[in-house]
Amino acid sequence: MEQAGESRIGQPRDRVWRALNDPEVLARCLDGCKSMTAVGDGEYEAEVGAKVGPVKATFKAAISLNDVVEPESYRLEVEVKGGAAGFAKGSASVNLEEVAGDDGDETLLTYRINGNIGGKLAQIGSRLVDVAARKMAARFFERFKVDFDTA
Amino acid sequence: MASETGIGASVKRKEDARFITGAGNYTDDINAAGQTYAVFVRSPYARAKINGVDTAAAAATDGVVAVFTGADLAADEIGDLPCGWLVKSKDGSDMVAPPHPPIATQAVNYVGEPYAVVIGETLEAARNGAEAVDADFEELPAVVDLSTAASADQIHESVPNNQAYDWELGDKAATDAAFDSADHVATVDIVNNRLIPNAIEPRAALGEYDAAAGTYTLHTTSQNPHLERLVLAAFVNVAPEARLRVISPDVGGGFGSKIFVYAEETAVIWAAGKVRRPVKWRAERSESFLADCHGRDHVTTAQLALAQDGKFLGLRVKTKANMGAYLSTFASSVPTYLYGTLMAGQYTTPAIYVEVQSLYTNTAPVDAYRGAGRPEATYVVERCVETAAREMGIDPAEIRRRNFIQPGDFPYDTPVALTYDTGDYEASLDKALEHIDYAGFGTRRAASESAGKKRGIGFSCYIEACGLAPSQVAISLGAGVGLFEVGEVRVDVTGSVTVVTGSHSHGQSHETTFAQIISDKLGVPFENVTVLHGDTGRSDYALGTYGSRSLAVGGSAIIKATDKIIAKGKKIAAHMLEAEEDQMEFADGTFTVADSNQSITFGEVAFSAYVPQNFPLEDLEPGLSEKAFYDPPNFTYPAGAHICEVEVDPDTGVVDIVDFVAVDDFGHIVNPMIVEGQVHGGLAQGIGQALFEHGVYDDTGQLVSGSYMDYTMPRADDLPSFTVDTTVTPCTHNPLGVKGCGEAGAIGSTAAVMNAVTDALGVASVPMPATPETVWRAGRGE
Numbered sequence: 001m002e003q004a005g006e007s008r009i010g011q012p013r014d015r016v017w018r019a020l021n022d023p024e025v026l027a028r029c030l031d032g033c034k035s036m037t038a039v040g041d042g043e044y045e046a047e048v049g050a051k052v053g054p055v056k057a058t059f060k061a062a063i064s065l066n067d068v069v070e071p072e073s074y075r076l077e078v079e080v081k082g083g084a085a086g087f088a089k090g091s092a093s094v095n096l097e098e099v100a101g102d103d104g105d106e107t108l109l110t111y112r113i114n115g116n117i118g119g120k121l122a123q124i125g126s127r128l129v130d131v132a133a134r135k136m137a138a139r140f141f142e143r144f145k146v147d148f149d150t151a
Numbered sequence: 152m153a154s155e156t157g158i159g160a161s162v163k164r165k166e167d168a169r170f171i172t173g174a175g176n177y178t179d180d181i182n183a184a185g186q187t188y189a190v191f192v193r194s195p196y197a198r199a200k201i202n203g204v205d206t207a208a209a210a211a212t213d214g215v216v217a218v219f220t221g222a223d224l225a226a227d228e229i230g231d232l233p234c235g236w237l238v239k240s241k242d243g244s245d246m247v248a249p250p251h252p253p254i255a256t257q258a259v260n261y262v263g264e265p266y267a268v269v270i271g272e273t274l275e276a277a278r279n280g281a282e283a284v285d286a287d288f289e290e291l292p293a294v295v296d297l298s299t300a301a302s303a304d305q306i307h308e309s310v311p312n313n314q315a316y317d318w319e320l321g322d323k324a325a326t327d328a329a330f331d332s333a334d335h336v337a338t339v340d341i342v343n344n345r346l347i348p349n350a351i352e353p354r355a356a357l358g359e360y361d362a363a364a365g366t367y368t369l370h371t372t373s374q375n376p377h378l379e380r381l382v383l384a385a386f387v388n389v390a391p392e393a394r395l396r397v398i399s400p401d402v403g404g405g406f407g408s409k410i411f412v413y414a415e416e417t418a419v420i421w422a423a424g425k426v427r428r429p430v431k432w433r434a435e436r437s438e439s440f441l442a443d444c445h446g447r448d449h450v451t452t453a454q455l456a457l458a459q460d461g462k463f464l465g466l467r468v469k470t471k472a473n474m475g476a477y478l479s480t481f482a483s484s485v486p487t488y489l490y491g492t493l494m495a496g497q498y499t500t501p502a503i504y505v506e507v508q509s510l511y512t513n514t515a516p517v518d519a520y521r522g523a524g525r526p527e528a529t530y531v532v533e534r535c536v537e538t539a540a541r542e543m544g545i546d547p548a549e550i551r552r553r554n555f556i557q558p559g560d561f562p563y564d565t566p567v568a569l570t571y572d573t574g575d576y577e578a579s580l581d582k583a584l585e586h587i588d589y590a591g592f593g594t595r596r597a598a599s600e601s602a603g604k605k606r607g608i609g610f611s612c613y614i615e616a617c618g619l620a621p622s623q624v625a626i627s628l629g630a631g632v633g634l635f636e637v638g639e640v641r642v643d644v645t646g647s648v649t650v651v652t653g654s655h656s657h658g659q660s661h662e663t664t665f666a667q668i669i670s671d672k673l674g675v676p677f678e679n680v681t682v683l684h685g686d687t688g689r690s691d692y693a694l695g696t697y698g699s700r701s702l703a704v705g706g707s708a709i710i711k712a713t714d715k716i717i718a719k720g721k722k723i724a725a726h727m728l729e730a731e732e733d734q735m736e737f738a739d740g741t742f743t744v745a746d747s748n749q750s751i752t753f754g755e756v757a758f759s760a761y762v763p764q765n766f767p768l769e770d771l772e773p774g775l776s777e778k779a780f781y782d783p784p785n786f787t788y789p790a791g792a793h794i795c796e797v798e799v800d801p802d803t804g805v806v807d808i809v810d811f812v813a814v815d816d817f818g819h820i821v822n823p824m825i826v827e828g829q830v831h832g833g834l835a836q837g838i839g840q841a842l843f844e845h846g847v848y849d850d851t852g853q854l855v856s857g858s859y860m861d862y863t864m865p866r867a868d869d870l871p872s873f874t875v876d877t878t879v880t881p882c883t884h885n886p887l888g889v890k891g892c893g894e895a896g897a898i899g900s901t902a903a904v905m906n907a908v909t910d911a912l913g914v915a916s917v918p919m920p921a922t923p924e925t926v927w928r929a930g931r932g933e
Contacts, residue, residue: 119195
C-alpha cells in the first residue's frame with residue numbers, strides 16, 4: 001500500500017509541530033483512538049478501534065519517531081496488531097513547510113505512507129484498506145485543524 | 152429388469168426430498184448435549200518463527216474452557232499429518248516431506264495455519280478467547296513464486312531447495328530421438344492456475360469422547376471416513392482404530408477437498424478427549440479459503456514433435472508443481488501418477504517424457520481438486536495439439552483424427568504406463584462436431600465479425616484414468632493404502648434390502664443409483680432399497696469417494712455381493728421347492744426350477760431365510776446377507792470430445808460462451824439424468840478455471856483472493872445451456888461396464904474454452920483465467 005497526501009493548516013509551523021508531538025492531541029484527533037501513551041523518547045503505544053470493510057477490531061499500534069528534524073520532518077514507523085483481524089506495518093514520512101497565509105504564517109503538511117497488511121485484513125480487506133486509510137487521514141486532519149481552537 | 156427404476160432409467164433422486172426441503176442432516180446440524188465450540192487461531196504471516204504463544208489472557212476470558220497450542224498436542228504424542236503416497240525422484244531417492252504438526256509449534260508456514268485452538272462454552276466465548284491469544288512471531292521472508300522457489304530461502308530445515316521430489320516418467324532417449332526426426336515442433340508455455348475448491352458446505356467436525364466406554368466419535372465432512380479413522384488412529388495417534396468411530400453424514404460437496412485429513416478435525420477429536428466434553432467446529436467461509444487444500448498450480452513447458460503429415464512423434468513435458476507449505480494427504484500423487492500418466496491422451500504418440508519437480512512454498516497446501524492432475528494433463532496435451540494444428544495449417548478436428556488410437560488397437564499400452572481397455576474416440580468427436588454444427592462455423596464467424604465481435608471454436612479430446620484404483624498398481628507406485636471397495640447387501644426379513652457401501656455420497660446420488668442397481672438385479676421395488684454410507688461403525692474398512700470411483704469400484708462391490716445373495720437365495724429356494732440347487736434359475740425377482748412351472752418369489756425366500764424350516768444346517772445357514780470386496784483389475788478410461796464456441800467483444804475483452812458441446816463415453820449409464828447433472832457441474836468448474844477462478848497470493852504470501860469479492864465463481868448466467876450427449880464403449884473389466892462420470896466435465900472443458908478464446912483472438916496463448924482485462928490485453932498484442 002502506498003499513499004500520499006497533504007493538508008494545509010492555518011497555524012504556524014512550530015505550533016503544528018508541537019501538536020504533532022503531543023500524544024493527547026493525537027489521541028483526540030485520531031478516529032477510534034482509545035489510548036495513546038508515550039512509552040519512551042519518541043515512542044508511543046496506541047489502541048485504535050477501526051473498521052475496514054467487514055473487518056472490525058481493536059488494533060494495538062507501536063509507533064516510533066525516526067529521523068526527527070525539528071520542526072520540519074520526521075518518519076513514523078508503525079506496527080499494528082489486530083489479533084485475529086491481522087496486522088499492518090509501515091512508515092509515514094511527514095513534512096512541514098512554512099507557507100504564508102492571508103492572516104499570517106500557515107503550515108503545509110505533506111505525508112507519504114508505505115505499508116503492508118496481512119491476515120484477515122489482506123484476505124478480505126485488501127481492496128478496501130486504501131479507502132479506509134484515506135478516510136481515516138481525512139478525518140484526522142479535519143479534527144486536527146479545529147483542535148487548535150478548542151484546545 | 153428394464154423397468155422405470157432399473158439400470159438405465161432417469162429415476163428422480165431419493166436424496167432430493169430431504170435436501171430441497173431443508174431436512175438434510177449435515178455435520179453442523181448435529182449437536183451433542185453439553186457441547187463446546189472450537190475456534191482456531193491462525194497465522195496472519197506467510198512465514199514466521201514462533202517465539203512463544205501466550206494463552207493466559209485467552210484462558211482467563213469469560214466462557215473459555217481451554218486453550219491448546221501445538222505444544223499441548225505434542226505433549227500428548229499427537230503425530231504429524233502424513234502424506235499417504237510415496238513418490239520417488241529420478242535418482243531413486245524418496246520424496247522429502249517436512250514435519251506437519253496439526254497445530255504449529257516452531258513456525259508457521261502459510262497464512263491461515265493454525266497455531267492455537269480455543270475451546271469455549273459458546274462460539275462467542277471461543278472467539279473472544281481467540282482474540283486474546285498473543286503470539287510472538289518473528290516474520291521471515293516468504294517464498295511465494297513457484298518458478299523461483301527452488302532457489303529461494305529454505306522453508307523447512309529438512310527440505311533442501313524446497314523440493315519434495317524431482318520425478319520423471321517415460322523414455323527420455325526415445326523421446327529425444329523422436330524430436331530429432333521431427334518435421335515440426337510445437338511449443339507451449341502454460342500455467343495451470345491455482346484454484347480454491349469452494350464446496351457449498353464448509354468443513355466441520357463434532358468430536359465426542361465417551362469416558363465410560365473410552366471411545367471417540369467424530370462426525371466430520373469427510374469423503375472417506377475410514378481413511379480419516381485410519382490416519383487418526385495409526386499415524387496421528389488420537390485413539391486406537393477400534394475405539395474411534397468416524398461418521399460423515401450428509402456432506403455438501405467435496406470436489407477432492409474433503410478427502411484429506413486436516414488439522415481441524417484432528418484437534419477437535421483430540422480436544423474432546425482432553426476437555427471431556429463434545430467439541431464442535433465449523434469453518435467460516437474465510438477459513439475455507441485459507442485452510443482448505445487448493446488445487447492445480449502448475450507451471451509447464453511442453454513440446455509436441457510432429458511429422459509433415461501431422462502425426463505426433465513425441466511429447467516432452469516439464470512441469471513445476473506447487474505443493475504449498477506441507478505435503479497434504481495425497482498431494483504427491485496428483486502431479487505425478489494422476490498427471491504424467493495421462494500425457495498420451497487419446498493419441499498414438501509413441502514417445503513421451505515427463506519431468507515434474509514439486510516444490511514447497513509459503514502458501515496453503517495443494518492437493519486433489521476435481522479431476523486432480525488429469526485436467527492439468529488435458530490442458531497441456533490439448534493446448535499442444537491445437538497449437539501444432541494452427542502452426543501446420545491442419546484443421547484441428549482433422550489433426551486429432553489422424554492421431555486417435557483406433558477401436559481395433561485396444562487394449563492399448565501407452566508409453567506412460569497405462570493400458571487403455573476400450574474406447575472409440577472418433578465416434579465422440581463426430582457426434583460433437585454434428586451437435587456444434589462445425590460445418591456452419593465459418594458462417595457464424597462471419598456474422599460475428601460483421602457485428603464487431605470475434606468468434607472462435609476450441610476442441611478438447613480428453614481421456615482420464617479413473618475408477619481409482621487397482622490396489623496392486625497403486626501400491627507398486629507408492630500408495631500407502633489399497634484402493635478396493637466394500638459392498639454389503641442385507642436382505643431384511645420382509646424382503647426389503649439395505650445396502651451398506653464404503654463409497655461416500657456428497658452430491659453423487661448413491662442412494663438413488665445403488666438402489667437402481669439392486670432393484671434391477673434382485674427385482675425388488677426401488678423404494679424398498681435403502682443405501683447406508685459414510686460410517687465406520689456400519690461398513691467394513693473402505694476407501695470412500697474420489698477419482699470417479701463410486702460406481703466403477705463401489706458399485707462393482709455391490710454387484711459382487713448381490714451375486715452372492717442370488718447364489719444363497721438359490722440354495723434356499725432349492726430347499727423350499729425340494730429341487731437341486733443347480734436347477735435353480737433367478738430372474739425378475741423369482742426363483743424358478745429349470746424347465747418347470749415351480750417357482751418362488753424373492754420375498755418368500757427372504758422370509759424363509761430368517762424363519763428357517765427344516766434347513767439342513769450343515770449345508771445351509773439361515774440369513775440372507777452378503778458382503779464383497781472389489782479390487783479393480785485396471786483403471787477405467789472415460790473419454791470424450793468437448794467443443795466450445797465463444798464470441799469475444801474486442802472492446803471489453805468479455806468472453807461469451809455461445810455454445811458448449813460435451814460428448815462423453817462413460818460406458819454403460821445407470822441414471823442418465825444424474826450423469827448429465829454431474830457433467831454440467833464439472834463443465835462449470837472447468838469453465839471456472841478457464842475464465843474466472845484464480846487463487847492469488849501477493850509477494851508477501853498474503854491471500855488476496857480470499858473472499859467472493861475477489862475470487863470469482865462461475866454463475867449460471869456466465870454459462871450457456873450445455874449440449875450433453877454420450878457414446879458407449881462398455882468398460883471391459885467391471886461387471887456393470889461403467890467408467891465413471893464425476894470428473895470428466897472439469898477435465899475436458901478448460902482446454903476447449905482456452906482453445907476457443909485463442910482461436911477467436913488469433914493469438915498463440917492467453918493466460919488463465921481469461922478475464923476481460925487479460926483478454927482485452929491479449930487482443931491488443933500486449
